[in-house]
Amino acid sequence: MSPTIASLDTLVAGLAPEARRRFDRLFDVAVSVAEVLPPPAMENWICSAFKYLTRKDPAGPEGRKEILDTIRHQQVVHVLNRVTTQATLFNYVRAVRPIEAKAATDVEAEIEAARGRCSFCKPLELTPANSFGRIGQKKTCANVAVYDGYHGLVIFEHHSPLRFRHDEFAPAEIADLLATSRAWADKCHAESPDARFFFLMWNCLWKAGASIIHGHAQMTVGRKFHYGKVERLRRDALAYKKEHGADYFADLVAVHESLGLAVRWGGVTALAHLVPAKDREMILVAGRFDAPDLPAAIWRALKVFAAQDVKSYNLAVYMPPMGAPDPAWAGFPVLVHLVDRGDLAAKTADIGAMEMYASAVVSADPFALAEAMKK
Numbered sequence: 001m002s003p004t005i006a007s008l009d010t011l012v013a014g015l016a017p018e019a020r021r022r023f024d025r026l027f028d029v030a031v032s033v034a035e036v037l038p039p040p041a042m043e044n045w046i047c048s049a050f051k052y053l054t055r056k057d058p059a060g061p062e063g064r065k066e067i068l069d070t071i072r073h074q075q076v077v078h079v080l081n082r083v084t085t086q087a088t089l090f091n092y093v094r095a096v097r098p099i100e101a102k103a104a105t106d107v108e109a110e111i112e113a114a115r116g117r118c119s120f121c122k123p124l125e126l127t128p129a130n131s132f133g134r135i136g137q138k139k140t141c142a143n144v145a146v147y148d149g150y151h152g153l154v155i156f157e158h159h160s161p162l163r164f165r166h167d168e169f170a171p172a173e174i175a176d177l178l179a180t181s182r183a184w185a186d187k188c189h190a191e192s193p194d195a196r197f198f199f200l201m202w203n204c205l206w207k208a209g210a211s212i213i214h215g216h217a218q219m220t221v222g223r224k225f226h227y228g229k230v231e232r233l234r235r236d237a238l239a240y241k242k243e244h245g246a247d248y249f250a251d252l253v254a255v256h257e258s259l260g261l262a263v264r265w266g267g268v269t270a271l272a273h274l275v276p277a278k279d280r281e282m283i284l285v286a287g288r289f290d291a292p293d294l295p296a297a298i299w300r301a302l303k304v305f306a307a308q309d310v311k312s313y314n315l316a317v318y319m320p321p322m323g324a325p326d327p328a329w330a331g332f333p334v335l336v337h338l339v340d341r342g343d344l345a346a347k348t349a350d351i352g353a354m355e356m357y358a359s360a361v362v363s364a365d366p367f368a369l370a371e372a373m374k375k
């Protein structure tokens with residue numbers, strides 16, 4: 001049996017003593033069983049909707065019993081990062097749901113319908129420039145309605161944001177994106193040396209918050225202090241070092257490695273995050289933003305998403321400030337977060353009050369994601 005999030009406490013109990021101590025410094029796990037009592041009139045519907053819960057015939061008496069028993073006693077695994085207080089609730093019933101790849105035909109048609117009518121297809125005519133102009137001839141623009149003093153976009157050469165799912169999508173395109181965004185941030189920093197806090201993000205399609213279909217990434221450069229969540233992580237890592245005399249980021253990687261949730265892609269370590277913000281969150285850990293293996297690692301992560309039928313996702317890069325090395329940020333790595341934002345056809349948002357104010361609620365199993373990352 002491959003490990004699942006439901007067997008996390010057993011896996012942790014089996015760790016070697018040093019790995020166990022490290023896990024306990026970083027994480028805590030609570031397991032609950034929810035009693036759910038469906039009336040007889042619901043049973044047929046349940047056996048059909050949750051037929052993946054049995055390997056027997058879901059219509060036969062044994063298969064039906066297995067499905068109904070699993071629904072009646074649902075296991076929930078709650079994982080807390082004790083250092084950062086990030087937390088995630090996993091429900092086994094949701095986590096083992098198989099991936100049913102759906103054709104992207106409707107989405108592709110919607111994307112194609114925007115081609116030509118799209119301002120990013122004609123950036124020189126229909127997008128504003130930053131104070132220092134553009135990177136390349138037309139690779140970047142300013143956002144029309146900014147959310148920080150420096151806010152720009154990298155406009156992808158190709159209109160379709162689903163290009164990452166196609167065979168012709170190449171690591172060189174990611175290398176170009178990273179280099180272009182960095183050249184843009186360097187211009188901001190050169191113009192205003194107090195603008196040091198570079199943040200790169202990529203919202204792919206509307207479920208991920210993108211208002212324009214044409215593929216694009218966004219970047220900002222903040223002043224005085226980093227964005228709140230990045231600063232929070234810096235402080236937490238610092239407090240961890242003070243308390244335990246250990247490097248938080250090295251320990252985070254080591255815990256994921258000890259559980260089989262990490263893979264090495266060249267010089268980059270990719271984690272199937274144990275406390276994902278939402279489904280299928282990967283974190284790529286690199287030493288530098290210009291690490292030679294980073295573009296290929298991001299490309300691989302996107303290919304994992306494509307294989308998992310992800311169509312809409314967020315990517316966000318944490319890194320230390322630009323300019324002279326700042327001792328306050330010593331040892332802070334480059335972290336690339338990638339997270340699935342769910343079904344483009346669903347009307348509901350994938351986050352509600354729980355996620356905004358309490359804890360992430362996640363369906364996808366990080367152990368299944370790790371298996372996909374190892375392929």
Ligand SMILES: [Zn+2]
Nearest residue numbers: 118121159214
């Ligand atoms: Zn376009």
